[in-house]
Amino acid sequence: QVTLKESGPVLVKPTETLTLTCTVSGFSLSNARMGVSWIRQPPGKALEWLAHIFSNDEKSYSTSLKSRLTISKDTSKSQVVLTMTNMDPVDTATYYCARIGVVQGVIITDYWGQGTLVTVSS
Amino acid sequence: DIQLTQSPSFLSASVGDRVTITCRASQGISSYLAWYQQKPGKAPKLLIYAASTLQSGVPSRFSGSGSGTEFTLTISSLQPEDFATYYCQQLNSLGFTFGPGTKVDIK
Numbered sequence: 001q002v003t004l005k006e007s008g009p010v011l012v013k014p015t016e017t018l019t020l021t022c023t024v025s026g027f028s029l030s031n032a033r034m035g036v037s038w039i040r041q042p043p044g045k046a047l048e049w050l051a052h053i054f055s056n057d058e059k060s061y062s063t064s065l066k067s068r069l070t071i072s073k074d075t076s077k078s079q080v081v082l083t084m085t086n087m088d089p090v091d092t093a094t095y096y097c098a099r100i101g102v103v104q105g106v107i108i109t110d111y112w113g114q115g116t117l118v119t120v121s122s
Numbered sequence: 123d124i125q126l127t128q129s130p131s132f133l134s135a136s137v138g139d140r141v142t143i144t145c146r147a148s149q150g151i152s153s154y155l156a157w158y159q160q161k162p163g164k165a166p167k168l169l170i171y172a173a174s175t176l177q178s179g180v181p182s183r184f185s186g187s188g189s190g191t192e193f194t195l196t197i198s199s200l201q202p203e204d205f206a207t208y209y210c211q212q213l214n215s216l217g218f219t220f221g222p223g224t225k226v227d228i229k
Contacts, residue, residue, distance in 0.1 A: 037218070047158075047166065047209055047220040063123050063217050096165055106154060106172040107213045112165035 002026035004036070004097050004113035011119050012087050018118060022080040022097030029075040030055050033102035036080040037109060038071065040093040048093075052100055053080060089120045124148050124212050126221035134229040141197040143224045145210035150190045154214035157186055157195045160223075161206045169208075170195065200226070 008020035022036055029036070035054035041047050051061045051071040061069050070083045080097060094115040100107055125148040135141050145155065153173040158166035168177045170186035173193055183198045197204055205228055210221040 039220075046222045047160075047211075049211070049218040049220060052218070060217075098165075104172070106175075107218075108156065108168065108171040108177075109211070109213075110168050110177065112167075115165055 002099060002111045004099060004111060006095060006097050006113045006116040008095075008116060008118065010117060011121065013122050014088055014120060016087050018082075018084045018087050018091070020082045020084075020095055020097075020116065020118075022082070022113060024078050024080070024097075024099065027099065028055075029073050029078060029080065032056075035100045036073070037098045037100050038080075038082045039096045039098060040091075041096070041115075042090075042093040045093075050084075050095075051082060054100075087120045091118070092120045093118060123217040124151060124215055124219055126210055126212055126219055128208075128210060128221040128224050130224060131222065132225045132227065134227050135200050136229045137200055137202055139200045139229075141200050141204075141226060143195045143208055143210075143226075145188075145193045145195070145221050147191045147193075147212055151212045151214035153189045154212060155186075155188070155193050156211045156213060157184075158209045158211065159204075159206045160209065166209060197226075 037052040038050040053059045053071045068085045073080045094117045096115045097113045098109045099111040127146045129144045155173045157170040160166040174186045185196050207223045207225045
């Protein structure tokens with residue numbers, strides 16, 4: 001059974017750095033053509049893709065947030081970590097991690113974590 | 123970055139109605155488009171990938187079509203559990219952007 005679970009602080013102060021961890025089970029981060037994406041959703045608003053990392057360590061970032069994001073993985077711990085610097089109240093959102101895979105040459109996002117709400121406030 | 127628009131942004135429909143949602147991309151994305159359903163307080167659920175491939179376990183009343191810049195999600199006969207918000211996502215190029223969403227509400 002594939003599961004993903006996000007963990008991290010529920011409250012961060014403006015200008016601080018957010019570190020979120022996605023712990024996966026039911027698949028390995030070393031599986032070929034698999035990886036993890038991070039997506040966020042401000043309250044009442046749309047989804048926003050942030051970044052992804054594949055098993056071969058290929059990474060990609062949102063153009064608008066690239067300077068603030070870093071994604072990495074620890075295969076032995078089955079964890080993917082996302083850091084976002086210089087947090088602002090507009091970054092208040094539910095942050096999701098999700099499994100991505102390549103099926104018939106197409107990337108799909110098939111399993112999602114439950115999400116974790118991060119509030120940015122002083 | 124590729125931008126996605128969805129229409130309508132909101133629709134009110136009745137059980138049994140046929141519902142169609144359109145997603146348009148700012149440039150061609152071949153068939154690299156997915157559709158998700160999201161209910162309040164829940165994570166999105168993958169419905170369709172590669173524009174028209176039904177994800178395993180998803181009811182056959184859901185279907186997708188299109189390629190290039192225009193795509194549609196159709197629900198052939200709306201069921202009570204289908205009232206939700208639907209998002210498209212392009213996975214063609216870096217920056218796997220989502221559309222703004224379409225909320226399907228009960229008439």
